[in-house]
Amino acid sequence: MSTSRLPEVIKSAKSQLLAEWIRQQLASTGMRRDLIKDGELQAQANDFLNHFHTGAESGEYSNIKAAAWVPTLEMLNQLVRQRERMGFSPSETALFIFSLKEPLFAQLRVSLKGEPDQLINEMLNTSGVLDKLGLYTTEVFQSAREEVIRRQQEELLELSTPVVKMWDGIVALPLIGTLDSARTSVVMESLLQRIVETGSDIAIIDITGVPTVDTLVAQHLLKTVAAARLMGADCIISGIRPQIAQTMVHLAIDLSAVTTKATMAEALKVALQRTGHRVVKGEAK
Known part of the structure; x- marks a missing residue:
């Protein structure tokens, strides 16, 4: 005691x-x-x-x-x-x-x-x-x-991954900053949810704001593309700058199964064509 x-x-x-x-x-x-x-x-x-x-x-x-x-x-x-x-x-x-x-x-x-x-x-x-x-x-x-x-x-992670409806059947996901495992999970969830909500057939993933693309980042992108395909949506990756293209070639990263474009505008053009739309210039007034 x-x-x-x-x-x-x-x-x-x-x-x-x-x-x-x-x-x-x-x-x-x-x-x-x-x-x-x-x-x-x-x-x-x-x-x-x-x-x-x-x-x-x-x-x-x-x-x-x-x-x-x-x-x-x-x-x-x-x-x-x-x-x-x-x-x-x-x-x-x-x-x-x-x-x-x-x-x-x-x-x-x-x-x-x-x-x-x-x-x-x-x-x-x-x-x-x-x-x-x-x-x-x-x-x-x-x-x-x-x-x-x-x-x-x-x-902040949720706010940094907005999925925007670009057109009927087309959504876009502009990525800014580093893409790691935790963020990939949020990106997938946001993208898949938006695909279901809008009934979209095409998703544009824009990586213009991603500073560097290495093997790990490429794997995260491919996982996101695969998840979107399981939901019935095809993916286009835009924002492939010359430096990123060189890095991908050097690292032997294979994105041949994914459509890639240099800019969001080019990706949107392809997406519109796939959904049966045609972009034409109007006459100047």
Whole structure:
């Protein structure tokens, strides 16, 4: 059974401890009072202190992943993600934990006066577990930020692959930027969905905005063409610049089964002919 006196100290001096902790947070230069109200901070601090007391009662200070600390970690996870959305920085968020050290040390010194060995032991345990919890908030903050960035990248990916209806039975997909495996999946999904929606027989894939074409990019293009054919649509690849043509020849990339054109205009002309349309020049007025 644990001989730690920390839970006893927290319970007996909770009011003073909570008041001093909040005072120090509000006085800190890293405190964003423009982002959080005093009442909300009070509620969060009280909630954390209750969970912290429960965790400390276990006497398990070396492993915050132990069962006794799970409620504390869950509370911090929610708090960190909320503060990340509110605009707090990682250091401003971690301050919530680290600012508890001084008030706790002060109460320990008062309660354990005349017991220097016990005081040192309790301060080491307290410092260690608060450090671990502070680092945990940084990890959660980083994870939350990465999730936001990942969602934004997915949204940008979808926006960067617009499928345009050029004519009855003809759609076009202008590609801009690097074509990798993740983007190929989005390109396929967008193109196939649009083919079904419009009942198109021909899809023009324009790679004018693709900076380089290597073997991998060519494979992604061929996969997209094959997927479109399974949906009953033929594909034309436009935007084959001289440099890209030379690269393809050098890499022995075989696109002989696919119609290729130098420009979107030429590809559209071929597509119109295949769908039974004829482009003629009108008389100038």
